[in-house]
Amino acid sequence: MAPGVARSVSVLPEPGPALARFVAQRAAAAGGGRFALGLSGGSLVELLTRHLPPAIAAGPAAPARWLLAFCDERLVPPEHPESTAGAYQARLLPRLPGPGPRVLAPSPGLAPAAAAADYAAKLRQAFPGEDVPVFDLLVLGVGPDGHTCSLFPGHPLLQEKETIVAAITDSPKPPPERITFTLPVLNAARAVVFVASGEGKAAVVKRILEGDEENPLPAARVQPHSGQLCWILDEAAAKELTIPVEKHSIP
Numbered sequence: 001m002a003p004g005v006a007r008s009v010s011v012l013p014e015p016g017p018a019l020a021r022f023v024a025q026r027a028a029a030a031g032g033g034r035f036a037l038g039l040s041g042g043s044l045v046e047l048l049t050r051h052l053p054p055a056i057a058a059g060p061a062a063p064a065r066w067l068l069a070f071c072d073e074r075l076v077p078p079e080h081p082e083s084t085a086g087a088y089q090a091r092l093l094p095r096l097p098g099p100g101p102r103v104l105a106p107s108p109g110l111a112p113a114a115a116a117a118d119y120a121a122k123l124r125q126a127f128p129g130e131d132v133p134v135f136d137l138l139v140l141g142v143g144p145d146g147h148t149c150s151l152f153p154g155h156p157l158l159q160e161k162e163t164i165v166a167a168i169t170d171s172p173k174p175p176p177e178r179i180t181f182t183l184p185v186l187n188a189a190r191a192v193v194f195v196a197s198g199e200g201k202a203a204v205v206k207r208i209l210e211g212d213e214e215n216p217l218p219a220a221r222v223q224p225h226s227g228q229l230c231w232i233l234d235e236a237a238a239k240e241l242t243i244p245v246e247k248h249s250i251p
Ligand SMILES: O=C(O)[C@H](O)[C@@H](O)[C@H](O)[C@H](O)COP(=O)(O)O
Pocket: 040, 041, 042, 043, 044, 072, 073, 074, 084, 140, 141, 142, 143, 147, 148, 149, 150, 173
């Protein structure tokens, strides 16, 4: 693990409520300022839809001061069941107390390279003066192959150092055409939390958290330069770990 990164690993019977509390706590810590939050898709949509509204209702984390963006997006119409932004907008946002967050979503109907450029322009506008947007919190998932966002093992995008949003047209995880934050954005965040559940993730979680590979998996390359890196796992995803973990609590 990169020096200086404060990493915590929490193992809980059910990661959802803990993740929601973590997001709510970080949002509340933003005080009266903006809270810039990036969300990934997949199983996180249901997890956050179910658990974030009650966690927000209980505290001072006002979504009206949030900037909500998506760490990657599948290039399908917003109403398509595979659309990450579409899923959050249909399922999570209506359950947050109004007025809701400012949403930064990719523009639909563009070709991959144009969609990436358009989303990067939106980010630059939302983070004026920042070469690389600095999010307060990024919530990421991890695939069984170690991908995160739409950054896949062995893909040239892992070497991307300049652009903040890249297009991929050969995603091994369907649909094939996507856009994604690049590693510079992920590693600029003040805090990153990964969530992984289920036995199917146990082997890759062990590789990422305990391995020291010459060619690290994409999720293992997420080492926020000045921030906090948290992993929230259920017992099944953590079952192959030998490192010390926090049981039943998050930092
Ligand atoms: O839109 C996506 O596909 C995600 O951003 C992707 O990176 C996801 O987080 C992982 O594939 C894990 O997905 P699950 O949590 O559903 O296993």
